[in-house]
Amino acid sequence: MDLERVIYLKSEILRIREEALKELRELDSPEALQELKVKVLGKKGSLTALLRQMGSLSAEERPIMGQVVNEVRTRLEQAWEERSEELDAMALQKRLATERIDITLPGTRVARGHYHPLTQVIEEIEDIFLGMGFQIAEGPEIESDYYNFEALNLPKEHPAREMQDSFYITEEILLRTQTSPVQIRTMEKLHPHLPVKIIAPGKVYRNDDDATHSPMFHQVEGLVVDRGIRMSDLKGILLNFSREMFGESREIRLRPSFFPFTEPSAEVDVSCMLCGGSGCRLCKGTGWIEILGSGMVHPKVLEMGGYNPQEVTGFAFGMGVERIAMLKFGIEDMRLLFDNDLRFLQQF
């Protein structure tokens, strides 16, 4: 009786195993898989039910049968695991096969505006000088004759006033023709503090309008005043600036020049950024490009600013932002900068 029973149970266990394994191979979804698992191994599963019948076996036979059931259970669980992984892999393959997109289509557009090229150049100049310890000073665009001319050693009727054609508002008030009045305003404000080390970017105005002149344009002024400032310091600062602005391998050269508010004065050329100095169309074959005017602050100007020229010296420089932008971006006509055509602006 017991033997018969044992044989029956054993055959049932094997049958369940074979059927489960067969069914397993045919199932193709994780859900069906789970269902089958419950049907066989769950609390009410067929294998569990068989296990319950083992209570009627003898003490000797029970562990033997138990071992058989456990082996089958392990085997089935292992098979389920394998099949489940197989199904996952298949599902992944299927997903990858269907989720293919055209990566050449343009991406979602993120709005992006453009800085005006002159703003870009001004900020770049500012950043270079901030890095060298300069502050940024500002002054009014509508200026008095005193600050724009007289305090800069350009008394009324000085022939050098003709170098700049001014826009007047009254006889004594005009649109500043240069950022240089900020030199005086800064010195008046800071004296006797030392050192003075500023740049002053801003709009300036001259009565001129053609491909290389605009009635409104931008300058950046620079001023350093301290004890023992030398012309060689001017050269050093401007060499640093030129290399930051136009490239590491740039050289500069100074040429004697004239400005009423500096003495000695110098025009500064930078080695051509296009040909490197060998001569090309941009530099008209000279290898050099004029970028700014500079010099040692005239003693009278230091005095006007409240400093004693016996004790301190200084240097000053001024550059045209439009010119630098034109050189940097290869712009041929200055008027493009104020025409504000979006096709032009959106290049920057």
Place this chain on the structure above:
Amino acid sequence: MKVSLEWLRELVDLDQSAEELAETLTRGGIEVENVENLNKGFEKVVIGEIVSLTKHPDADRLLVCAVNVGQEEVTIVTGAQNLLTGDRIPVALVGANLPNDLSIRKSKLRGVVSQGMLCSREELLLDDTIGLDRSADGILILPPTAPIGENFGHYLGLEDSILDLELYPNRPDCLAMVNVAREVASLTRKKPHLPKWAEQNQVLSLPVVRDFRIIIEDQELCWRYAGLVVEDVHIAPSPEWMQRRLKAAGVRPISNIVDITNYVMLEMGQPLHAFDRDKIEGDVHVRPAHPGEKIVTLDGAERTLQTHTLLIADDSQPLGVAGVMGGLYSEVTKDTKRLMIESAHFSSVSIRRTSRRLGLRSEASNRFEKGIDVSGIVAVLGRVCDLLIDLGAGRPVALVDEVRHLPSRRQITLSTEHTSTVLGIELKISEIRQVLEDLNFEYKENSGLFQVEIPTYRSDLEIEEDLMEEVARLIGYDRIPTTLPQGDQTQGRRTPEQEFRRRLRKVLAQSGMDEVLTYTFTRAESDAQWGSAKHQIPLLNPLREELGVMRTSLIPGLLDVAARNVARRNMDVSIFEIGNTYWGEEQPLKKLPREELRVAAVAVGKSERHWLNQPVSYDFYYLKGIMEGLALEFGLKLEFRVAENQSLLHPGRSADLYLQNQCVGFLGEIHPSLEKEWGLERAVIFELELSTLFKRIRQTVRAHSIPRFPAILRDLAVVVTVETSAEAVMAKIRKLGGDLLQQVEIFDVYTGNPIPEDHKSLAFSLRYQSIERTLTDEEVNLLNSRILEGIQQDFGAERRK
């Protein structure tokens, strides 16, 4: 100043080419703007002789010429029919670039090689004063004396080069050939060979004039006036060499007397004027014009003079406008027998005013304006005497020299040590000495301290720093090393306001707007429309009328830019500008006006089409969104209120912007009635004043901790009338929600079926959260229904099902 190299060579030893000299001068501080080679175009044109003429084997109309060009014989094919064997003609050799821009290359004409071209007058841009009459029909035929093989330009006397000097106002001395020669001599360490009258302290010994006096009425306007009386005047053309030099300098030759005065002006820098002595009645007066006084000037024009015009007059009438133009009456003519040649000083300010007002600018007035060397006034007349005698043009007999003021000679102390410090170069005493020698300045030196005598022609040298520049430019600016300032270190940093403007620009650009820069002067009418006519500041001398006033609003400039772009088919525009507006408090201005920084924007059209995303319309909500982004960036509580009195903006689509009850700007669609004027449809704009904004920006961020307890989300959709303001509903929701309602957002606005007419549906998403505990569904439901009741009560809202 045009400098003839040929002339300069006479005044200074020179071994440089024109181009090399130009570079030397430019590096020395005298900028040479241009070098004009008069021989240009004739470099490879030589004089040749026709050795033989034969018919071209394959072309009836062509001739094959054998031409002797000196060293060799060349074959040239020509179509010209006016040639005879033995003719001397200009030959353009291979490589020539003719004045008419024709380049000559070796070529083959019907199988015969031609090694150049025979030239006509037209090809050489010459007139019919050159060559034989036969030249008219083809090739230019030269006289049989023309030397074979000589360069054609040299044959014509065109060897010279002209240097065009661009002089700074500090170097008027270089308006004289002798001083250019001095400058070249200093820079190249060569010896100048100047006429003796260019040297200081030359004395001109002539009897003193007895029959008239010089009467200077205002010695501020005329410091010195000298007159040279000349008799036995013989008017004739001046010699060819003098005419050539005058032409090279751009001065037209007239007669020997006028040419001498002009020649000496170019040479010595002192303008001169010759009067017919016999036209002068009584004394010579230097005086301001009387009211309404008139004079007919040399050009035949009658001119009414203003009272401060300086005149040269005799006892009865004006003879000339001092320093600007002579009078017709006292002009030198072919019948003139006696002269008075004027050499004088006139105030540069007075001359500038007069020449401006009369619109007469000349070589003479230019030199007076820049300032002349008062000490040299009589010496210059010495040079005139020499030329008058050399040219047989007249006999100097007497001199008058009225001196009222003579600038004293300057002495400047130059310290070797100080110069070294300022330039940053270690200079030796000997180097400074060498510079002063090269400049030919007199000096005394004592242990590195130089007492320098400044020659009167160098009026620009006033202080020690001026001499430092002389030292630097003569030893070369390249000697200056590169160093960095040695003083205290400083920290470069933008001020908070500068940083604010930078961030503002960044926020706007990152929102997708393009920055523009427009002129700050604009049309008065447009600016008055958007800004304030009362505060507009007009320019006295605008470039054009439409750039006549300083702007009080940024809007017209931006609308112009938008309209211009749309007209050019750049249909979608979203632009901004940060810039000043200018506010005058009175007319005319007595003090500097207020400059008010603003930001403004114009948008029209929509964002570009995209396969994935809907384009964004540039409408009210577009700009409002950008402003909200801006408010978020700077922590500003920006309020949008229905615009008051906005005839410029669409009344239903505009708002005034408030910060803590202060109006700081506006936002809206431009009024439909303005669309035509600007050529823009449905443009939206904003303008904000920035100083108030800057004062109110959040200085620091205080962080809130993140709630640990879960949030409960609820959506709430209500139907209200279209007039109901969403903001008001939201405010009510916030109020009723209390502390537990962490966030309210509108996520949908809908009109149309099934919403009744004149109604809209607003859908809100509400987030409830406590920082202390987990909320229960029940309390949230209770809060939510209380909110619903509240807005039903206040707005007559219906819950949308």
